[in-house]
Amino acid sequence: MAVPAFRFRRPAVLRRYLETTASARFAAYSAVFLLLLYEACVRVGREGGEYARNAIDLWLRARLPGPAGETGLLLAGLALLAGWAWPERGRRYRFRGWWIAAFTGECALWALLCVGAMWILRFLEPGALASKLASRIGLAAGAGVFEEVTFRLALAGGLYELLGRTGLSALPTALLSVCTSAFAFALSHVFGGLAQPLSGAGLLQLSVLGLILGFLFLWRGLAAAMFVHAFYDVFVLTL
Secondary structure, X not given: OOOOOOOOOOOHHHHHHHHHHOOHHHHHHHHHHHHHHHHHHHHHHHHOOOOOOOHHHHHHHHHOOHHHHHHHHHHHHHHHHHHHHHXXXXXXXXXXXXXXXXXXHHHHHHHHHHHHHHHHOOOOOXXXXXXXXXXHHHHHHHHHHHHHHHHHHHHHHHHHHHHHOOXXXXXXXXXXXXXXXXXXXXHHHHHOOOOOOOOHHHHHHHHHHHHHHHHHHXXXXXXXXXXXXXXXXXXXXXX
């Protein structure tokens, strides 16, 4: 999917880093990593008495009951990621090991920006530190992969593709797709059983968060949106 980008002169190594970490292939690998981390932490949390799964995961499992349903859900997710990365199957990337640390630090900084934005909007409230670190990390990883694939890849990305085929220019296409996905993201937390109280302020705050993640998705790719979301949830849940 072609996405709009901010054009400015960049060193070659920075350009390669940005292109590689924004690629669909890197996003697919990142989604698999977060999914494995999510499942591992769910099992660790279960052993400690805290069984925590992402709400979208639970919603899908409720509609696909039994072992066959869980297998179908996993296969559907893998098929979506494979289809997302398929157009880049023949492209080669010159990957550098230090990019993992750079990408992790970049996503942590973006997540801190999200925390700051939510703090300004009075989104964060004082609370006790999480007693079970594994369950909190698992929830964050699950939110990163499930919610970003749902609202950014499927909804924002799908709308961007559809609107782009109508001849609409890149900027209004990006604005419409990101704003729609951000509002849907906010509504899902209010009406979808994701533990956010119904209020105008809550819808505004979650919509702003969705806008930040949506533009990150278009600018930096799905992997960045997933990890920023995961880091953001870790910060919120532990602070």
